[in-house]
Structure formats: structure tokens, C-alpha cells
Amino acid sequence: xxxxxxxxxxxxxxxxxxxxxxxxxxxxxxxxxxxxxxxxxxxxxxxxxxxxxxxxxxxxxxxxxxxxxxxxxxxxxxxxxxxxxxxxxxxxxxxxxxxxxxxxxxxxxxxxxxxxxxxxxxxxxxxxxxxxxxxxxxxxxxxxxxxxxxxxxxxxxxxxxxxxxxxxxxxxxxxxxxxxxxxxxxxxxxxxxxxxxxxxxxxxxxxxxxxxxxxxxxxxxxxxxxxxxxxxxxxxxxxxxxxxxxxxxxxxxxxxxxxxxxxxxxxxxxxxxxxxxxxxxxxxxxxxxxxxxxxxxxxxxxxxxxxxxxxxxx
Amino acid sequence: xxxxxxxxxxxxxxxxxxxxxxxxxxxxxxxxxxxxxxxxxxxxxxxxxxxxxxxxxxxxxxxxxxxxxxxxxxxxxxxxxxxxxxxxxxxxxxxxxxxxxxxxxxxxxxxxxxxxxxxxxxxxxxxxxxxxxxxxxxxxxxxxxxxxxxxxxxxxxxxxxxxxxxxxxxxxxxxxxxxxxxxxxxxxxxxxxxxxxxxxxxxxxxxxxxxxxxxxxxxxxxxxxxxxxxxxxxxxxxxxxxxxxxxxxxxxxxxxxxxxxxxxxxxxxxxxxxxxxxxxxxxxxxxxxxxxxxxxxxxxxxxxxxxxxxxxxxxxxxxxxxxxxxxxxxxxxxxxxxxxxxxxxxxxxxxxxxxxxxxxxxxxxxxxxxxxxxxxxxxxxxxxxxxxxxxxxxxxxxxxxxxxxxxxxxxxxxxxxxxxxxxxxxxxxxxxxxxxxxxxxxxxxxxxxxxxxxxxxxxxxxxxxxxxxxxxxxxxxxxxxxxxxxxxxxxxxxxxxxxxxxxxxxxxxxxxxxxxxxxxxxxxxxxxxxxxxxxxxxxxxxxxxxxxxxxxxxxxxxxxxxxxxxxxxxxxxxxxxxxxxxxxxxxxxxxxxxxxxxxxxxxxxxxxxxxxxxxxxxxxxxxxxxxxxxxxxxxxxxxxxxxxxxxxxxxxxxxx
Numbered sequence: 001x002x003x004x005x006x007x008x009x010x011x012x013x014x015x016x017x018x019x020x021x022x023x024x025x026x027x028x029x030x031x032x033x034x035x036x037x038x039x040x041x042x043x044x045x046x047x048x049x050x051x052x053x054x055x056x057x058x059x060x061x062x063x064x065x066x067x068x069x070x071x072x073x074x075x076x077x078x079x080x081x082x083x084x085x086x087x088x089x090x091x092x093x094x095x096x097x098x099x100x101x102x103x104x105x106x107x108x109x110x111x112x113x114x115x116x117x118x119x120x121x122x123x124x125x126x127x128x129x130x131x132x133x134x135x136x137x138x139x140x141x142x143x144x145x146x147x148x149x150x151x152x153x154x155x156x157x158x159x160x161x162x163x164x165x166x167x168x169x170x171x172x173x174x175x176x177x178x179x180x181x182x183x184x185x186x187x188x189x190x191x192x193x194x195x196x197x198x199x200x201x202x203x204x205x206x207x208x209x210x211x212x213x214x215x216x217x218x219x220x221x222x223x224x225x226x227x228x229x230x231x232x233x234x235x236x237x238x239x240x241x242x243x244x245x246x247x248x249x250x251x252x253x254x255x256x257x258x259x260x261x262x263x264x265x266x267x268x269x270x271x272x273x274x275x276x277x278x279x280x281x282x283x284x285x286x287x288x289x290x291x292x293x294x295x296x297x298x299x300x301x302x303x304x305x306x307x308x309x310x311x312x313x314x
Numbered sequence: 315x316x317x318x319x320x321x322x323x324x325x326x327x328x329x330x331x332x333x334x335x336x337x338x339x340x341x342x343x344x345x346x347x348x349x350x351x352x353x354x355x356x357x358x359x360x361x362x363x364x365x366x367x368x369x370x371x372x373x374x375x376x377x378x379x380x381x382x383x384x385x386x387x388x389x390x391x392x393x394x395x396x397x398x399x400x401x402x403x404x405x406x407x408x409x410x411x412x413x414x415x416x417x418x419x420x421x422x423x424x425x426x427x428x429x430x431x432x433x434x435x436x437x438x439x440x441x442x443x444x445x446x447x448x449x450x451x452x453x454x455x456x457x458x459x460x461x462x463x464x465x466x467x468x469x470x471x472x473x474x475x476x477x478x479x480x481x482x483x484x485x486x487x488x489x490x491x492x493x494x495x496x497x498x499x500x501x502x503x504x505x506x507x508x509x510x511x512x513x514x515x516x517x518x519x520x521x522x523x524x525x526x527x528x529x530x531x532x533x534x535x536x537x538x539x540x541x542x543x544x545x546x547x548x549x550x551x552x553x554x555x556x557x558x559x560x561x562x563x564x565x566x567x568x569x570x571x572x573x574x575x576x577x578x579x580x581x582x583x584x585x586x587x588x589x590x591x592x593x594x595x596x597x598x599x600x601x602x603x604x605x606x607x608x609x610x611x612x613x614x615x616x617x618x619x620x621x622x623x624x625x626x627x628x629x630x631x632x633x634x635x636x637x638x639x640x641x642x643x644x645x646x647x648x649x650x651x652x653x654x655x656x657x658x659x660x661x662x663x664x665x666x667x668x669x670x671x672x673x674x675x676x677x678x679x680x681x682x683x684x685x686x687x688x689x690x691x692x693x694x695x696x697x698x699x700x701x702x703x704x705x706x707x708x709x710x711x712x713x714x715x716x717x718x719x720x721x722x723x724x725x726x727x728x729x730x731x732x733x734x735x736x737x738x739x740x741x742x743x744x745x746x747x748x749x750x751x752x753x754x755x756x757x758x759x760x761x762x763x764x765x766x767x768x769x770x771x772x773x774x775x776x777x778x779x780x781x782x783x784x785x786x787x788x789x790x791x792x793x794x795x796x797x798x799x800x801x802x803x804x805x806x807x808x809x810x811x812x813x814x815x816x817x818x819x820x821x822x823x824x825x826x827x828x829x830x831x832x833x834x835x836x837x838x839x840x841x842x843x844x845x846x847x848x849x850x851x852x853x854x855x856x857x858x859x860x861x862x863x864x865x866x867x868x869x870x871x872x873x874x875x876x877x878x879x880x881x882x883x884x885x886x887x888x889x890x891x892x893x894x895x896x897x898x899x900x901x902x903x904x905x906x907x908x909x910x911x912x913x914x915x916x917x918x919x920x921x922x923x924x925x926x927x928x929x930x931x932x933x934x935x936x937x938x939x940x941x942x943x944x945x946x947x948x949x950x951x952x953x954x955x956x957x958x959x960x961x962x963x964x965x966x967x968x969x970x
Binding site: 016018045046047048050052055060062063066067068069070071072073076078079080081082083084085086087088090091108109111112284287288289290291294295296297298300301302304306307309310313314 | 542759
């Protein structure tokens with residue numbers, strides 16, 4: 001849980017002094033600013049936040065944050081988040097990674113991380129390409145498409161992150177757009193506040209390698225109609241109001257799935273699905289495994305009495 | 315005749331409860347004051363395949379099994395004559411292992427086949443219908459006539475009859491049986507006691523004395539604080555004692571028992587046990603938990619360890635305080651022999667991962683060392699901020715033996731250098747260059763301690779840099795910690811010499827071979843003058859200088875280990891330039907017996923070549939032994955006629 005202090009924290013508080021080496025115009029700038037704004041909005045003390053990344057351009061995010069920062073391994077954002085969160089469940093733990101990281105090499109962890117329902121937030125910087133290795137096809141590139149960085153067009157189906165998250169058991173599923181920073185900041189804040197596994201899939205423009213899904217494409221300059229629209233501007237209600245009502249859960253999942261595959265080709269932003277159920281930590285607490293204090297601060301574990309266990313072996 | 319050491323074996327199809335039965339008898343022997351050593355052999359299978367459990371009891375500590383069996387207790391035909399129902403049988407049963415004057419406890423319909431195999435040898439056949447004892451016990455519980463439904467209880471009858479033949483009093487047996495049943499299950503326990511009693515009384519009445527008895531006067535006083543446990547338990551209990559806060563695992567034989575034991579203690583001891591989706595996740599979560607401030611560990615076997623090298627590098631370059639990684643080696647490569655023994659991962663543990671990784675690799679040799687080395691590993695992880703690998707194996711994991719109760723009085727927790735906000739001198743750098751190479755670590759959540767870390771090369775703050783001066787300094791900082799380990803950790807934790815330092819022959823080994831070597835040397839050379847045994851516990855950093863000194867002046871050096879390529883002998887040569895005169899190897903999936911070590915050492919004295927291969931109790935020819943055994947078993951099968959595969963006893967209600 002977040003610790004709050006007097007409201008003096010601004011987005012700048014969460015910025016580090018490190019020189020940023022993302023390409024000029026990269027969508028990642030929007031995401032990191034949105035994350036800083038979200039933390040400021042929630043007034044979470046920087047030392048109670050840990051940002052945990054994988055490998056790739058997005059992997060550098062922790063360095064640009066003025067919080068605890070862990071730049072881990074390719075595809076291992078969620079195992080890393082899980083270990084850290086179990087060591088100290090009071091931390092606000094935010095995983096960040098690319099689409100290749102989360103939906104490609106780390107997809108097994110993506111599924112298991114979701115169904116465990118640990119209280120974390122996971123931001124996926126989704127730009128359809130492996131940018132840091134110069135733009136190969138990622139799991140989210142559409143079948144038949146070819147960016148200028150690809151040698152040939154893709155012949156495999158794209159992953160649908162929202163559908164995958166629904167099937168995996170994420171209890172908060174949202175989508176943002178890197179260039180709508182305020183809106184994204186608000187989504188990230190909601191994801192942080194959600195108790196449980198929260199995914200925010202973020203359309204991120206890559207001006208260097210992805211010429212297909214550019215700013216003007218998202219704005220619909222080619223078709224005359226913006227591709228993006230906001231779910232919260234309609235009567236769409238993503239929230240499961242009675243988690244014990246299996247029919248409602250199924251209905252809310254079904255509508256989220258339909259929204260993620262809209263035949264018009266329009267792309268909704270906003271919260272697709274939200275369900276409040278006990279988290280992994282809650283379940284551990286109920287079993288008496290986790291206490292109120294984080295594991296990392298439990299001095300008592302060093303005073304454990306193993307004599308009763310040895311007595312049983314005598 | 316009373317042997318100085320008594321060897322009992324029970325065999326049956328998996329799922330018939332031979333391990334439960336054997337462990338009951340082992341605990342009875344221990345309670346009576348004997349030193350007991352037990353080990354189990356089993357297949358990667360749930361029900362039906364052949365499994366057997368050996369117990370050795372003596373009036374002095376014993377650390378290994380012997381080849382001969384004084385009483386063989388058979389729950390099925392395969393235990394007696396082998397798996398002759400396969401196109402290529404895998405074994406010939408255990409009848410031929412029974413010592414002259416020994417006995418076999420078996421059911422009536424199996425006598426003929428066994429007599430043929432014995433071919434007139436002096437072995438008693440103790441024929442007992444287990445179902446009869448089961449029937450009588452069920453009758454007392456009002457379930458008479460259902461014996462065929464309760465064949466699962468045959469093991470209890472077999473233990474009862476075995477106890478009678480060994481001359482063990484009944485009361486302690488009844489106590490140990492009952493101790494396994496609590497609450498409502500108590501009545502089931504009582505039925506089991508009755509079943510054991512009927513078989514016990516039957517054996518007392520019907521069977522002539524077995525010539526072998528348990529050593530008549532156990533030397534051990536009953537109150538000398540022995541406990542009886544397995545390697546997985548010793549490691550698990552040490553983790554609890556060390557304050558481990560997160561254990562991660564993915565199910566794998568033979569490591570899982572440790573994590574399952576810890577899962578059973580989660581609530582009592584505030585330990586989180588996380589079952590992950592794979593071993594990649596298991597180690598990475600443990601690395602981050604260590605950064606997060608808890609002591610973290612993961613346990614696995616070779617195929618799981620094969621997924622962990624990236625986590626070792628992750629830990630090393632980010633200077634995480636751990637995790638402690640326990641690898642219970644099993645027969646490789648790949649899936650290999652999932653439930654069998656091998657020490658084939660030494661080279662892998664030393665080198666796993668890209669680039670230069672500072673790591674500590676420790677191989678405990680017995681159950682006590684499993685406990686103390688595991689405890690110490692967490693201190694090393696915290697103090698040196700490196701991953702620590704404990705190399706155990708299936709033999710250590712599953713052996714069940716009496717050991718002195720662990721002495722926890724001298725165990726101290728050392729969390730290494732921690733960031734103290736009060737002592738802060740300027741800005742906090744997680745990777746500050748220090749004289750020792752160790753930088754005080756902050757724990758996430760700590761005010762003033764914000765740090766960054768990355769698996770890229772980084773500067774003192776923890777940000778990415780490819781600067782040359784920084785790279786050189788960081789490489790030396792990380793790798794230099796091993797020199798600190800060499801300097802600070804006392805030699806007695808790193809190696810041990812048993813026997814005279816002047817002995818002409820030095821046997822060098824590592825890990826679980828220790829037990830068989832100690833027992834063998836006790837037999838070959840009770841004075842400890844001809845042979846000395848050098849046990850290496852620290853494989854990284856390798857105590858090269860000390861070993862050079864200890865091996866100086868040896869007439870002959872014999873390396874002994876359970877793998878194909880003599881991995882320790884190779885490491886010894888690489889680090890010390892000392893070449894072993896003989897490499898005694900065993901890679902058939904079974905641990906060394908005392909007899910095999912004796913046979914191998916005798917062979918080295920009788921002019922054997924550089925490589926000495928042992929299997930099935932003797933020194934064998936590497937080129938021909940395997941194919942010959944395969945042919946012999948096929949021949950045996952063709953001679954013996956048709957054999958039915960074993961019947962697996964199912965739970966009551968399924969045996970229609």
C-alpha cells in the first residue's frame with residue numbers, strides 16, 4: 001500500500017537526473033511523463049515506489065525515474081515484480097516492458113503473473129516492433145503487415161493483449177496511448193490504485209522503425225476519422241459490481257473481448273475490465289503466511305525456533 | 315550369527331507403500347539405539363514400477379549401503395526375480411543379493427521361481443500370506459472379507475513380520491505406526507497396528523530364527539540426541555533457521571520434497587513459498603526478493619537448473635545478496651534419469667551463465683553438512699552479495715539416516731553491509747567503489763536509499779555505462795569478492811581430511827560419496843594409515859593452495875565421483891596442476907555402496923588402469939559390461955517363461 005505525505009510531490013519529483021537516450025519523438029517520453037504524473041497524483045513517496053523493467057528501449061525507464069529502479073532481464077519483468085512484491089508488499093511496484101518482452105519472450109510469465117493477482121501495475125509499451133534491435137516484427141504486428149524496418153511482411157497472427165489478459169486472469173485491463181499523456185496518467189493512476197494485477201497496454205509510436213502506426217495513423221489522417229476513441233465517453237461499464245455473480249463476470253469479460261476486436265477497426269482506449277477480488281497477498285495473509293509488516297522487515301524470522309521440527313525427527 | 319551391520323531390503327511396485335513401511339522400521343531401529351542408514355531407489359513413475367528401500371543398522375555410525383542383504387522383504391514377484399515381462403528387462407530382482415544364511419520374506423505363490431533362482435544356495439524362505447494378517451486386522455474393525463480391497467496394507471504386514479524376524483520388540487513398532495495417524499485417522503492406525511501384530515505373531519510362531527540378527531547390543535545410548543531425517547528436510551530446516559523469507563520452486567524430482575516440506579511450515583514460520591511457472595521465474599523472483607530485503611532461495615534439479623543461468627548472471631551483475639540455489643543433481647543429460655543419482659552438474663554449476671560470474675559453489679557431503687552449509691550459504695549471500703549454489707544430489711535428497719541433532723547454539727546471522735541513513739556520507743551510491751569491493755546495500759522502501767540497478771554494466775549509481783575505466787573497476791569489484799571469500803571463510807568449511815596426512819594413498823572426492831568412502835576406509839584401513847580421504851566442500855572458490863599442500867607427498871591420488879567425465883579430477887588438474895592417478899567413476903544411476911568403494915580401491919592397488927568403472931557392486935569393464943548385462947537379462951527372460959507385470963494395490967473401493 002502506498003504511503004501518502006503532505007501534497008508537495010509534483011511529477012518532477014519522480015524524475016531522475018539521468019540523460020535520456022530514447023530517440024527524439026519517441027512515444028516512450030509520453031509514457032514516462034504519464035507515470036510521473038500518476039505518482040504525483042497519488043502522492044506516493046518516491047522511496048516507496050519501485051519501477052521494474054525488462055530489456056529494450058522501455059527497459060531504460062527505471063533510470064529516468066527518481067524511485068527505486070530495477071532494470072532486469074528480457075521477458076522477466078513479472079517474475080522480478082513478483083519477487084520484489086513478496087519481499088515487501090508495502091512497496092508500490094510498477095512493471096514496465098515492451099510488447100516483445102511481455103507478449104513474446106515473457107508471455108508465460110504474463111499469463112502466470114496475471115492469474116496470481118498480486119497487487120502490481122504492468123505497463124506494456126506496445127509499438128509492434130523490437131526497436132532496440134532495429135525493428136523486427138513483434139508479437140503485436142498484424143499479419144500481412146510490414147514496417148519499413150522489416151525485411152518482409154509478417155505471416156503470423158498478432159496477439160490480442162486484452163484477450164490474453166482476460167484469459168490470464170488480470171483483474172484490471174486498460175489501454176492507453178502514449179501521446180495522450182494526461183489521459184494515460186489517469187489510467188495509470190487507476191491501475192496503481194487497483195488492488196490486484198493491473199495491465200495497461202499502451203499504444204506507443206516508434207518514429208524510427210514503425211512507419212505504419214505513426215501519430216498520423218492513430219489520428220486517422222489517412223481515413224479522415226480518428227482511429228482512437230475513449231470507452232469512458234460511452235455507456236461502457238468495465239466494472240464487475242458483484243464478483244460472486246459468475247454471470248456478470250462472464251458478461252463483463254465478453255464485452256471487453258468484443259471491444260478488443262472491434263470490426264470497424266477503431267481502437268478503444270480506457271478501462272476494458274475491472275474486478276475486485278482478494279489479491280495473492282490477501283490470500284497469504286489469510287493463511288497467516290504474510291503479516292502486516294513486509295517480509296523484509298520481519299526481524300522475527302531470524303529468531304525462528306526450529307527445535308519443535310527437530311523434536312519431531314527424534 | 316550377528317553381523318556388525320545388518321542390511322534389510324523391502325521391494326515392491328510403486329504405490330505399495332514400501333517407503334512408508336521402511337521408514338517406520340528405520341525409526342523403530344533408531345529408537346532402539348541403532349545407527350541407521352536408509353536409501354530408496356525408485357522409477358519416474360507413480361504406480362507399478364519396481365521400487366526398493368534399503369536399511370542398514372549398526373552399533374556404530376554408518377553412512378552408506380552395502381551390497382548384500384540379510385533379510386529381503388518382497389511385496390511382489392518383480393522384487394524377487396526382476397522385470398522379466400519387458401522386451402528388454404532392466405534388472406534381475408534381488409534374490410541373488412541375499413547373503414548365505416540370510417532370508418527372504420515372500421508370499422506363497424512365488425516360492426517356486428525363487429527356489430529356481432537360488433539354485434540350492436543357503437537362504438531361508440519365509441513364506442507368509444500378507445493378506446491373512448490384513449484380513450484378521452480388518453475383521454477386528456468389522457471389515458472382514460475385504461482383504462482384497464486393502465492390499466495396500468500388505469506393507470504393514472510385511473513390516474510386522476520383518477520386525478519379528480529381526481528380533482525387534484513389538485511395542486516400539488506399534489508406537490511408530492500410530493504416530494503417523496492423527497485425529498479421525500487414529501482408528502485406521504489401530505487397524506494397521508493389528509495387521510502388523512498378526513504378521514509379527516505369525517512370523518514368531520512359524521519361522522525358524524533368521525541367522526542374521528540386528529547387532530545385539532546397540533552402542534548408542536538412547537538419549538544421545540540423534541535425529542533421523544532426509545537431505546531435503548535438513549536443507550529446509552536450515553533455511554528456516556537462517557531466516558529465509560521466500561522460497562521459490564517449480565516441481566521437479568528429486569528437489570520438490572524440500573519445497574513441499576517448507577510449504578507445510580509457511581504459516582508457522584512466516585515463510586512465503588512461491589510455486590512459479592518455470593525455473594526462470596523461480597530464480598528471477600528469488601533474485602529480486604533478495605534485493606527487496608529478504609533472504610531468498612530456490613531449489614531444483616538439473617533440468618530446472620538448466621533454465622537458471624540467466625538468473626545467476628542477473629544476481630551477479632546486480633550484486634544481489636543471493637539467492638541460495640540448491641541443485642539436487644540427478645542423472646543427465648536432459649531429462650536423463652529423473653529419479654536416479656549422479657554428480658554430473660559440477661562443471662555446469664561452476665560455469666553456468668555468460669561472462670564471468672562471481673559465485674560460491676558448495677557441495678555438502680552428508681546430512682549434517684546439508685544443514686550447516688545451507689545455513690552458512692545465506693550469510694555468504696548477504697555478506698558477499700553473490701549467488702550461492704549448493705550442489706546436492708538425489709542420494710543426499712532421499713537418504714534417511716540417523717545424525718546427531720543439529721547444534722544451533724553457534725549459528726549467527728550475518729546480513730552483511732547495510733546502508734545506514736544515519737551514517738550517510740554524501741549521496742548514496744548502491745555500487746560505491748570500496749576497498750573490500752562490497753558496497754552497503756539499501757532496501758527498497760528505505761528513505762534516502764533510492765538506488766538503480768541494471769543487468770547492463772553500470773556505474774556506481776547503478777546507471778548504464780560502457781565507460782572503460784568503470785568497466786575495469788566493476789569487473790574487479792565483482793570478481794574480487796571471491797578473493798575475499800577465500801580469505802575470510804575458514805578452511806574447515808571448505809575441505810576436510812580424514813585419516814593421516816602422511817597416508818600414502820589420498821582419496822579425493824566431493825559431495826555425497828563421502829559416506830561410502832568413510833565406511834569403505836573404515837573397513838580397508840581402520841587405523842587410517844594407508845588411506846586418507848580429502849573431501850572438497852568448496853568447489854568455488856576452489857581451495858587450490860591448501861589442496862596442493864595436502865596432496866603433496868602422496869604416493870597415489872584417487873579421485874572418486876559419480877559421473878562419466880571425472881569432473882572433479884578435471885577441476886583439480888585445472889586449479890592445482892595435480893593429476894589423479896586413478897579416476898573411480900560410477901554413472902549407472904545408483905550411488906556408491908561401501909563395497910564398491912572397497913572394490914575400486916583394491917583394484918587401484920592391484921594394477922588397475924587410470925579409469926576404474928564400478929557398477930552393481932564390483933569393478934567392471936567399461937567397454938563390455940553394459941552390453942553383457944543387457945544380453946544376460948534377455949537370456950534370463952527367455953529361460954524363465956512368461957511373467958505377469960506387477961499388480962498395483964489401489965485404495966479401497968478401486969480393487970474390483
